[in-house]
Amino acid sequence: MLVKVFVTPRRDILDPQGRAVEQSLKSLGFKNVSDVRIGKYVTLNVEASSPEQARAEAARMCEQLLANPVIEDYRFEVENS
Amino acid sequence: MKWGVIRFPGSLDDGDALWALGEVMGQEARALWHKDETLGGAECVVLPGGFSYGDYLRCGAIARFSPIMRAVARFAAEGGLVIGICNGFQILCEAHLLPGALTRNRSLSFICQPVTVRVENAATPFTCAARTGDLLRLPIKHGEGRYVAPEAELDAMERRGQVLLRYVDPRGEASDAANPNGSMRSIAGVANERFNVFGLMPHPEHAVERALFGQDGLKLFESIVLSRSSSRLGEESAAR
Numbered sequence: 024m025l026v027k028v029f030v031t032p033r034r035d036i037l038d039p040q041g042r043a044v045e046q047s048l049k050s051l052g053f054k055n056v057s058d059v060r061i062g063k064y065v066t067l068n069v070e071a072s073s074p075e076q077a078r079a080e081a082a083r084m085c086e087q088l089l090a091n092p093v094i095e096d097y098r099f100e101v102e103n104s
Numbered sequence: 105m106k107w108g109v110i111r112f113p114g115s116l117d118d119g120d121a122l123w124a125l126g127e128v129m130g131q132e133a134r135a136l137w138h139k140d141e142t143l144g145g146a147e148c149v150v151l152p153g154g155f156s157y158g159d160y161l162r163c164g165a166i167a168r169f170s171p172i173m174r175a176v177a178r179f180a181a182e183g184g185l186v187i188g189i190c191n192g193f194q195i196l197c198e199a200h201l202l203p204g205a206l207t208r209n210r211s212l213s214f215i216c217q218p219v220t221v222r223v224e225n226a227a228t229p230f231t232c233a234a235r236t237g238d239l240l241r242l243p244i245k246h247g248e249g250r251y252v253a254p255e256a257e258l259d260a261m262e263r264r265g266q267v268l269l270r271y272v273d274p275r276g277e278a279s280d281a282a283n284p285n286g287s288m289r290s291i292a293g294v295a296n297e298r299f300n301v302f303g304l305m306p307h308p309e310h311a312v313e314r315a316l317f318g319q320d321g322l323k324l325f326e327s328i329v330l331s332r333s334s335s336r337l338g339e340e341s342a343a344r
Contacts, residue, residue, distance in 0.1 A: 032207075039212050077204055088169075091162055091198065092255065093205040094252060103167075 024077040025104035026069055030090045030097045031062030065089055068104065077101045105332050107133040108146030108174075110168050110192075116154030117189065117309060125150075133166060133277055138170040148185040148328050149176055151192025153245075155306060157326040163206060163248045173199055185229055185328060186301045190246055193293075202303045203261060203285035206255030209246070210286025216245040218317070219284055221292045221306055222272045225265040228329035230302040233323050234344055239276050240269075240320040242306035244284060249305040250323030251287040251294070258289060269293030269304055 032038040038060050045059035067084075071077035081099045090097040115188045118135060125133035136144060143149055157166035167173070173195075180186050180201050188196040196202040209215055220243055226236040234240070253261070261267055269292040273282040273297075278290040285305070293304030308321030 036207065037210065037250075039208055039210050039286075042170055088161070088165065091165070091205055093197075093254075094207055 024069055024071050024074065025102045026067050026077060026081045026099055027102070028065040028067070028081065028085060028089055028097060028099040029062060030065065030085075030095050031060050033094055033096050036094050062095070074101045074103070105131055105329055106145055106147045107131055107150060108136040108143050108148075109133060109150045109152055110136045110138060110172055111152075112138045112154065112156035112170060112195075113159055113224075114155040114159070115152050115191070117307065118150040118154070119149050120307075121152045121189070121309040124312040125320065125325060128312045129322070129329070131325075131329070133135075136172060136173050140168070140172045141175055143172075143175050143179055143184075147332055148187065149179060151176075151186070151188040151195050153190030153192060156191055156195065159191075159248075162194075162198065163191060163196060164196075164198040167191075167195045177201065180301050182272075183298065183300050185332070187230065187324075187328070188301075188303040189309065190244075190249070190305055193305055194299060195247065196303045200325055201301050202294060203257055204291075204294065206248050206305070207250045207252055208248050209250055209284075214245070214247040215249070215284050217243070217284065219244050219292070219306060220272050220274050220276075220282070221269040221304075222276055222278070224267050224270055225295075226330055227265070228299045228302070229328055230295065230324055231268055231327050233327040233330050237276070238323070239272065239274075240306075240313070240323060241318060242308060242321055243310050243317060244306050246285070246305055249285040249287065251291040251305070253288065258291075260290070261294065264297060266295045266297065266299075267291055267293075268295050269306070270291070270303065283324040 311321030
């Protein structure tokens with residue numbers, strides 16, 4: 024099963040990369056842009072008997088390695104591949 | 105006193121740490137390999153600076169799973185002294201041996217410059233050769249050194265005295281301008297609740313020679329030697 028993991032800096036954590044990109048977008052003329060946050064996108068295949076099992080494993084992967092809960096939020100999607 | 109300096113793939117400052125401890129201070133210091141499963145009798149373990157495992161995913165995130173880190177976690181749980189410098193600090197945070205995390209510098213730039221840090225709590229094994237309020241001049245060189253932790257946790261850490269070093273200006277005042285990387289509350293170094301694990305972004309091992317940046321870094325290593333010899337005295341008199 025295909026798991027797509029999205030890791031983003033927590034709302035209360037300063038994201039200087041997002042802020043720099045926001046400034047650049049504004050200087051390109053996109054004055055209506057705000058709240059740019061930059062994170063990571065991880066895809067992986069997991070052998071699992073059910074989407075529930077894949078979801079449970081993905082949650083553990085995120086907690087233990089893919090995200091650092093002190094500074095990052097995560098969410099993921101599971102697809103039959 | 106016996107020291108072990110861990111060498112991860114991508115470690116950079118292990119050589120300088122071994123030099124500072126062995127050649128400059130005359131300590132018994134040896135390198136430990138990341139695949140080792142024991143610490144070779146070390147009384148203090150140093151996690152040096154560098155870019156362990158290429159800093160993939162997050163700084164320190166992969167190094168944390170090295171075989172030797174299991175031994176480090178056991179050693180720390182038994183009260184053994186552990187010090188993490190720069191990348192070593194990042195690894196200790198990722199391993200949950202220290203609170204908080206280190207994130208991208210506020211400026212987004214890699215910073216390589218001298219800083220002044222103030223000793224905030226001298227009643228610890230890592231700072232006891234200094235006095236609270238002492239200023240140390242040390243180099244920093246990092247891209248991800250902005251210390252963050254939840255506000256409530258920071259409050260609790262400050263109450264318990266776990267903030268050991270803070271970035272200050274040359275007069276000893278903390279200010280936004282004297283905070284090189286945007287660390288919360290200008291924090292440069294923290295200890296765990298038991299005060300046997302210490303992490304800091306500045307590099308004491310690069311400040312041990314009069315001709316090269318001065319010797320303020322020795323204060324921290326000398327503290328560890330001092331605390332170890334006094335606890336050994338305590339153990340001996342208890343045995344008698």
